[in-house]
């Protein structure tokens with residue numbers, strides 16, 4: 547693609563001339579409300595060149611670069627409009643937009659959710675010959691998406707949302723196109739012995755990372771990959787090999803470290819709903835975990851070859867509990883070190899608990915419940931409200947909110963009530979009261995409410 551970009555004043559404009567191109571889409575209806583762009587218009591030049599004009603309400607310092615096609619999108623021209631007075635970056639991409647127009651708004655943290663297998667690839671088959679991993683992983687992934695949709699400050703991106711196969715190499719690319727801050731792959735295990743059970747979490751290993759770095763540098767000339775994360779955006783094509791390798795390695799080291807921390811937080815949280823097969827994050831050379839720029843974890847949610855675990859994994863109640871525990875672990879990870887410029891970072895700086903909502907004039911419980919996709923009853927029980935009356939300024943807790951609230955525990959064989967109380971640092975009496983228990987007798991599979999601290 548050959549193009550020329552220049553600026554004009556009175557009024558401020560950015561003009562982009564693209565050779566041998568025509569407009570493939572409407573420019574009307576785009577929302578520029580939080581950007582310096584007033585209007586975008588186009589015209590034909592020299593017979594078959596396309597001119598695009600951005601009318602601006604302020605002077606900017608534009609930069610531009612092109613991206614080669616990938617599995618999802620065609621050729622792209624990305625124009626970043628840098629604000630002259632601050633480091634705030636406003637960006638707009640035109641022709642196949644890969645990112646929305648951004649401003650200095652606090653952005654959401656993006657979590658990519660990759661349901662393992664799909665379509666022709668069923669993954670593990672359950673002990674009964676019917677339960678298929680591809681369906682279990684999709685169901686848990688959908689609950690995880692619902693979870694993040696209900697938390698202000700988070701946006702989930704589904705790598706697949708149906709019964710079809712997405713190639714392993716394409717999965718991180720989809721996450722990258724969605725500007726994901728974390729990549730979470732959901733799987734369920736298989737073993738020849740039906741007694742194997744429990745959760746395992748994997749993060750990228752150094753082995754795979756080194757090979758991946760070398761491959762990326764070798765391919766960089768044709769690559770449309772971006773280095774995101776810590777350094778913002780940087781296309782690696784066009785850099786010297788050694789510079790590119792150093793940058794990619796640095797990014798990979800950061801991403802591996804973050805993957806381990808994220809995996810640990812999720813493991814801690816999942817301990818409240820399932821037995822952990824390994825209490826540490828395992829490192830493995832798995833192809834789906836090959837992003838140098840996005841911290842990535844893979845969760846084996848349990849064994850489909852174990853009848854007990856397979857039945858639980860196949861029930862919607864357990865799938866939802868499991869998704870919520872993953873969600874809480876991810877939230878804890880981001881609460882500990884929120885990416886710059888995000889709503890969560892801002893909330894933390896200002897002492898606001900993530901997942902909380904401050905009641906505004908005109909709000910009612912049902913309006914708030916609707917807005918965050920929860921029921922009025924859920925909101926009431928989360929906030930210990932006995933009536934529907936709320937007052938302006940009142941801070942409500944939303945489901946899954948706050949730094950690691952362990953709210954439920956499913957009883958595993960051999961556990962006692964007092965053990966569970968010690969584990970969650972709550973009193974035995976408090977635990978009994980929260981669950982209306984008159985004795986300490988508990989049953990395997992029983993779900994306990996854990997009072998939040």
Ligand SMILES: [Zn+2]
Pocket residue numbers: 662663669670679733734
């Ligand atoms: Zn799998």
